[in-house]
Structures are given as C-alpha cells and as structure tokens.
Ligand code: NAP
C-alpha cells in the first residue's frame with residue numbers, strides 16, 4: 078500500500094500507458110548548446126531511472142528565428158537527430174519516456190531576427206520583432222511540424238508544443254501582442270488560428286500514436302490577456318485538433334506577478350487548472366510550486382488535475398518518484414524554489430544545476446564514488462557547507478562526526494527560514510536532519526570543537542561559517558543598535574521605525590521580516606491580494622482591476638547602502654525584482670549612495686551627497702556583510718593538523734547556500 082495512490086496510479090493514453098501521474102516539466106539545462114550530449118543523456122537517463130512518468134525536455138527551437146537566443150538548442154536540421162537519439166536511447170534503456178518540447182520564442186527571442194504576430198517589442202527584450210507576413214506564418218507552422226516529425230525520428234515518445242508563458246503561440250492568442258487585422262488577428266477565432274493550425278499540423282506530421290502535449294496559458298497575468306471562456310474554448314479546440322494531454326502554463330514571462338519563486342504559496346496556481354477539469358476529455362496537468370509528493374497527491378485526490386508537473390524538484394532529486402514509491406519521501410531532497418542555481422544560471426548563460434544538489438547537470442563529472450579506504454572525518458560546522466560535506470563523505474563510506482557549537486543543525490539556514498516567504502528553508506533543514514540520521518553521522522552539538530577534540534581524525538573539514546562584519550559606525554554600541562543575528566536568531570525586538578544598514582541579501586531579508594505580519598506564502602488568498610491576482614473567469618488575464626493590495630507594513634523601514642547603484646541590483650537575476658517590488662509595496666524607503674555619519678539615540682545620521690539628514694529610528698539593524706569565522710584554523714595550524722576550509726569560513730564575500738553546498742560536496746567527493 079502506498080501513501081500516494083493517486084500520484085502513482087498509471088495513466089492510460091490509449092496508445093501508451095504512463096506508469097504514474099508525474100510529469101517532469103521542461104527546464105533549460107544549458108548543456109545542449111555546449112554540444113555536451115553525453116551529459117544531456119546522463120541527466121535525463123538518471124531521472125528516467127528514478128521513475129518519473131514522463132519527461133519533457135528543455136525547449137527546442139524549431140528554427141533559428143524561434144530560438145530563445147542565437148545558437149539556442151533546437152531540432153531544425155536533420156543533423157541534430159543523432160544527438161537527440163543519444164538522449165532518447167538512454168532514457169528508454171532506463172525504462173523511461175520522454176517528449177521533446179518545441180519552443181518558438183516569438184518576440185521573446187533575444188535576437189534582432191525575432192518574429193511575432195505584430196511588431197510590438199516585449200518589455201523584457203531589447204529587440205523589436207518583425208511582424209510576419211502570410212508566407213512567414215506558414216513557414217513557422219511548417220517548421221514546427223517538421224521539428225515534431227524529426228522528434229519522432231529521433232526516438233522521442235512525444236512532443237510538447239509550448240503554447241504558454243507569452244511565447245510565440247501565446248502571442249497570437251491575445252490582443253496584448255496580436256494587433257493584426259488579417260485572418261490571423263482580430264476575432265478570437267482568428268487569434269486561435271495559429272495555435273490550432275500548429276496542433277493539427279503537428280498531429281498530421283507525427284501520426285496518431287505519439288504523445289502531443291499542448292502547454293496552454295490558463296492565466297496570462299498580463300493586461301488584455303485571455304478570458305477564461307477563451308481558455309476553455311482553446312482547450313477544447315486544441316483537444317479536437319489532436320492533443321493528447323493539456324499542460325498548464327501560468328503567467329507570461331513579462332508578468333509582474335511571481336509564478337514560481339519561493340514566496341509563491343505551494344501549489345498556489347492549481348486552482349486555475351482545476352477550473353478546466355471536466356471541460357475537456359483529455360488528461361490535464363497542473364503545475365507551479367509543487368514540490369512534495371504529499372502536495373501532488375492532495376491535488377490529484379482533490380480533483381485539481383489528472384497529472385502533476387514538477388520541474389525543478391527533479392533537479393533537486395532525480396529519485397523523487399522512486400523515493401515516494403518506496404516509503405522514503407522524507408529523503409527526497411527538496412527544491413526550495415530559490416532559482417539560484419537553475420533559472421539564475423540559465424539567464425547568466427551558465428549550465429543549470431541545483432543549490433540542493435550540485436550534481437544536477439554535472440552528473441558525469443561530479444561523482445560520489447565509494448571510498449577506497451573508509452576514513453574517520455571530522456566536520457566542524459553544521460551549516461550548509463558542513464552538512465553537505467558530511468553527507469557526501471558519509472555516503473561514500475567514511476565515518477563522519479559533525480560538530481557545531483549550536484544545539485541544532487542548519488547554521489545560517491535557521492535565520493533564512495525565519496523570513497516570511499522563505500518557509501521552504503524549513504524543509505531543507507528537515508531534509509538535512511533526516512539524511513544525517515540516515516547516514517549514521519555522529520553528532521557533537523552544543524559545544525565548541527577544540528583542537529584536542531579533532532586530534533584522532535584522519536581528516537578535518539572546517540565549515541565554521543561567518544561572523545557579521547563590524548561596520549565601525551560611530552554610535553553603533555548604543556542599545557538600540559542590533560545585528561541581523563540578534564534579530565533573526567537572538568529574539569531581539571525592533572521598534573516601529575527601523576533603519577537597516579546594508580542592502581545586500583540579508584538587508585533585504587531583514588526588511589521583509591520587519592514589515593511583514595502573517596506570511597502571505599502561507600496564506601494563498603492573502604498572497605493573491607498582495608500581488609493582484611484575480612480569477613481569470615472574472616477578470617481577463619487574471620489581473621485584479623484594483624491592482625496589488627498588500628497588507629499594511631508592520632513597521633516603517635529605511636534600507637540603506639553606500640553604493641550608488643539601485644538597491645537589490647545584485648540579488649538573484651530572476652528573483653531580485655520580486656524582493657524589490659515586495660518592499661516597495663510595503664513602503665520601505667531605499668536609499669543608495671549614503672555615508673553613515675553616526676548613530677544617535679534618535680536614529681542614524683547620514684550624508685547623501687551634500688545633504689545631511691537624520692533617519693529617525695527606534696532600532697538600527699546592522700546587515701553590513703560578513704567575515705570568515707576561522708579562528709579554529711589558526712589553532713589547528715599551530716598544532717600542525719591538516720584541514721580543509723570550506724564555505725563562509727573559506728570566503729565570506731558573496732557567500733550563499735549554493736556555493737557552500739557545492740563546495741562541501743565537491744571537497745567530500747575527493748576525500
Ligand atoms: P552582501 O550581500 O555582501 O551585502 C552586504 C551589505 O553591506 C551591502 O549592502 C554593502 O553595501 C554593505 N556593507 C558592506 N560593508 C560595509 C561596511 N563596512 N559598512 C556598512 N555597510 C557595509 O552580504 P549579506 O547581505 O550579508 O549577504 C550575504 C550573502 O548571502 C550574500 O552573498 C547574499 O547574496 C546572500 N543572500 C542572498 C539572499 C537572496 O535573497 N538571494 C538572501 C540573503 C543572503 P555598501 O558597501 O554599498 O554599503
């Protein structure tokens with residue numbers, strides 16, 4: 078008997094049977110563009126081995142003009158087929174099934190050659206698209222159908238036609254981007270024509286016994302988006318045109334509403350998919366912020382969908398399904414929806430990977446092989462770097478002892494988890510605790526490790542983390558000045574007016590903590606009000622006409638930095654805008670280019686150019702960055718004990734959990 082009877086139930090598609098209801102959603106890996114097809118094959122092969130029902134690849138362009146950027150991966154020449162064949166062979170050898178996503182970016186293509194229904198530049202691209210003429214439209218449809226036929230030739234079990242997130246097909250559907258007055262624009266019938274023609278032509282190209290998923294934008298979250306009646310009509314017509322499965326798309330990329338970030342409530346958009354249930358005869362997939370088997374099971378049991386799509390959770394853990402099936406759900410490495418190593422990498426031109434699982438997309442080079450000689454290893458510091466090193470070392474067969482002066486595991490993660498919108502860190506800390514117990518790691522918590530405690534080990538790893546930087550501001554010893562550690566870990570209280578010194582990741586987090594009452598991430602209705610999300614059946618595109626309605630801030634906060642640049646500029650590439658918008662909505666004042674003159678009982682005196690002013694504050698919170706804490710290293714050196722230093726203890730600047738976990742894992746893979 079399983080805990081997940083709905084999730085693990087097979088799905089009969091008539092000509093094919095999926096073993097369960099889990100679809101691995103499309104993600105860009107960045108490996109295909111590097112021609113690293115063995116790595117691509119290994120990446121998908123491991124996910125197939127882990128038991129996922131159906132894999133969808135990252136988006137593949139049907140032609141050069143449709144690529145997300147020049148040189149983007151695609152299947153637009155017969156020569157590409159052999160590369161794709163390596164992937165499908167590997168997945169099939171593992172007993173899996175894989176569909177290729179065909180992604181035509183339209184005006185979202187980062188290229189001067191981009192094309193669209195109308196010559197309207199998108200707000201997220203510098204390139205105005207060319208409006209297609211009749212022949213150009215026919216070429217795009219033909220290229221998409223040819224790509225589908227080639228996908229079949231390459232051994233795929235199906236294709237997913239990307240019709241959502243504001244890409245090419247989506248651009249035809251709504252007046253927001255389609256201002257044509259010919260047979261491809263104007264009425265909804267005309268605006269639907271291109272997506273429907275694409276589905277029909279793809280079906281004709283691949284034959285009847287081939288999976289055809291259509292990803293349909295069910296809530297556009299842009300002005301003048303689709304009404305829900307239009308969504309239903311499109312779904313029914315897409316089914317009639319030959320689709321096998323309907324997948325859910327949520328929000329265009331240019332939408333100013335977060336759709337997958339960690340602060341989005343779990344399964345926060347499943348209600349949209351549910352509105353389509355019963356309106357079509359083919360299986361419907363729900364998506365976005367689903368990251369545990371419990372949530373997925375609940376959605377299916379509650380009738381929100383026939384199948385569940387999870388994408389990033391398969392970066393975090395290729396064995397998600399196998400672990401759920403075998404009663405080991407607590408061992409599933411959780412995707413915390415941070416985007417730090419996946420989407421942020423994609424948008425920086427780097428290979429995607431995962432903060433929680435540094436092996437993701439690096440499976441061929443980062444191997445955790447059984448140690449030839451098991452050794453006794455001491456890891457000092459149970460933050461992300463130390464935990465990662467301890468787990469990998471123990472997994473390889475070493476006898477590991479983990480020390481921390483704190484009484485519990487997690488280090489800085491325990492501060493992150495206190496921030497409203499960062500609740501996913503709870504699951505990460507729990508997972509580390511589960512895995513530490515499972516790997517039989519000995520724990521020495523609640524006492525400072527000293528040199529004499531470490532003498533008997535074969536190897537010592539120092540992961541002692543960081544200390545808050547002392548900014549040396551006159552008056553910082555006054556009683557109303559606290560550090561972020563006092564606030565987030567020490568239980569210090571803040572008054573109604575707060576000045577935050579330092580607008581890095583932690584300054585932003587502290588500001589969020591200070592202004593937010595009940596976390597909207599835990600309250601979907603509150604969250605929707607906060608971001609202005611409405612029922613698309615009542616308001617086109619699902620945007621509330623009154624706009625965002627955030628709760629009033631709990632405190633008046635001023636966030637300060639010395640650099641002249643925009644505050645939050647260095648936050649995550651795909652999430653920084655969310656943090657900035659959230660604080661702006663709460664009325665947080667952000668000042669750049671300040672000089673701190675002194676802190677007084679009234680607040681903090683700053684200079685802003687020639688201007689001197691007092692920021693009145695009852696509390697001043699110092700978030701001025703961090704310095705490595707490696708005092709133990711000096712003692713070990715003095716005693717002649719070799720040791721490895723990782724994480725913040727190694728380099729504190731720009732430290733985050735991604736680097737800490739990666740460095741810990743990579744070191745432990747070599748011990
Ligand atoms: P940080 O991002 O380096 O920010 C430090 C802040 O302190 C900056 O605003 C800096 O700006 C200021 N500062 C530096 N030296 C100062 C001094 N001597 N006096 C006064 N101000 C000073 O460090 P953090 O905020 O401690 O965060 C640590 C790491 O965790 C970072 O890598 C961060 O990205 C990561 N993190 C990320 C997130 C996230 O949301 N992704 C959240 C939390 C933490 P000025 O020098 O211009 O004043």
Ligand code: SF4
Nearest residue numbers: 412413415416431432
């Ligand atoms: Fe999830 Fe973050 Fe890993 Fe991306 S990097 S898969 S969001 S945990």
